[in-house]
Amino acid sequence: MKTSRRTFIRVVGAGAATAALAAPAMAQSVIDEILSSHSRATWDDQFDARPTAQPGRVVSTSPVFSQQTVAYVEQTMAHYQNIVANGGWPIVPSGKALKLGVVDPDVAVLRRRLMISGDLAESAGISNAFDSYVDVALKRFQTRHGLPADGATGRYTYAAMNISADIRLGQLQTNLERLRNMPDTSGRFVMVNIPAAEIEAVENGRVASRHVAVVGKIDRQTPRLTSKIHEINLNPYWNAPESIVRRDIIPLMRKNPNYLKENNIHILGPNGEVDPLSIDWNTEEAAKLRFRQDPGRINAMASTKINFHNPHAVYLHDTPQQSLFNGLERFHSSGCVRVQNVRDLVVWILKETQGWDRRRIEQTIQTESDVKIPVANPVPIHMTYVSAWATDQGVAHFRDDIYGLDGVDALQISTL
Structure with missing residues (x-):
């Protein structure tokens, strides 16, 4: 089933132009301000989630398109093969908005799901409480999947979370072949x-x-x-x-x-x-x-x-x-x-x-x-076109198959 995310975040002012340029007399001061600015936006995935020392860091200086990534994906695939062999991960019931402070039986399922994928350390334990450990682990999961790291289980977080481990393994395999065939980097x-x-x-x-x-x-x-x-x-x-x-x-x-x-x-x-x-x-x-x-x-x-x-x-x-x-x-x-x-x-x-x-x-x-x-x-x-890859810390990243090139409907999104 294709999942629509189009309405989750609506762009603001899509037709608006950028602010007017400064008058010539002010040009040099504008240039100096630009050169000294430290407020430029950062990349989406630079979120370092470390609920414990065990899960690897999300951020990496290793390029996605590299022979190193081939090795990282191969290592990650071995881990996912083990997950699949042990029954995969549970489906997390998607009817509730789980977030920090919530106490609910579904949180226990969420904890188990995040542990299996490596986002939450086993030492955090299983309970019904959505505590700070789960909050950081969920944000880490969201970041790995290109979602806003808000720490709440919304529609699109559930959609990404409930894609089965064997489908994710197949996605890694598909992208491994793409990476193996990359040109000189x-x-x-x-x-x-x-x-x-x-x-x-x-x-x-x-x-x-x-x-x-x-x-x-x-x-x-x-x-x-x-x-x-x-x-x-x-x-x-x-x-x-x-x-x-x-x-x-x-x-x-x-x-x-x-x-x-x-x-x-x-x-x-x-x-x-x-x-x-x-x-x-x-x-x-x-x-x-x-x-x-x-x-x-x-x-x-x-x-x-x-x-x-x-x-x-x-x-x-x-x-x-x-x-x-x-x-x-x-x-x-x-x-x-x-x-x-x-x-x-x-x-x-x-x-x-x-x-x-x-x-x-x-x-x-x-x-x-x-x-x-x-x-x-x-x-x-x-x-x-790389919709799945891994970093040097053994962290798997996944993105929606926007153009349908991975061949699995569950990985696609719709513009409807």
Whole structure:
């Protein structure tokens, strides 16, 4: 049975643009503030749950996409094979909201479930009390499954918890084969993990930075590919793909004739700019034309576009819709990948490109002028599909099979 999580967390202000840029006279102070800021968002999975010394840490500096992970998954599979051989774990009754302070017979079942999966130490014992040990263990479980670590047994926590051990074992096996067939991961590279909606920048076998991402919808999937990042485009123009013109822009213009003007989008034809009022929006005439959005704070790519050669015309980019990064489901794009804290990633990509430190990047963004920067040493990028993996601490991570590539209905979610 497919489980819908779409309504669990609703994004706030999906159509809102980011705050206006400072006036030129204030530009330098804005840059200094950005450079000294310590409030940038952290990666979803950096929660270190240690109810006792026994369960391994959730956070790890080991990259998901690595030969090390192959070994970790193999070790974890041996543990899960043992769990399956011993009857798996119990189904936790899903009718109640269990949380810290609750005393209920179902808590005893929850404790047993968390012990078997390694989230709660055996020394915590079995009782009906939802105490601090269970609270930390449940948050740890939620983090491993890409859920908000709120310590309460909601609908989606129950759904993840009650997937059987043998199905989880099969999910590990499926992803082990994907990891075994990975391309070369030596040196520096960027990995986009599609089902996790996360990005890792990897250098010398360790994760240099992690980023929350927004990837493609089920009907507009982010492709799996390997390429090299060859260019950073600051303050980019956005050229709308024909698919977006047909699916989105034409219907929006039928509803709101001022949509293009309000969003700084121009129509370009063979003889120059075309007046939107001259187009019959009830036909497909507009799909033959070029739609280009000016650089600026409401541009679909905001400040940054990260280019790499590929046949799908996809790229990584910034977004004015920062609230999307806070969602439980981050499958909203038309195939391209939106990156939280994208400027941190750009600084890392350009570290070997002379003359482009963080200060110059921030100064250039303030100008709102379209600037293309060739990457001195193009950085490999792997857009992958890994829905289950393990860390060096023997901690198994699982994500929903958003595109249905694992072949098991119980692992999928629905957009309905």
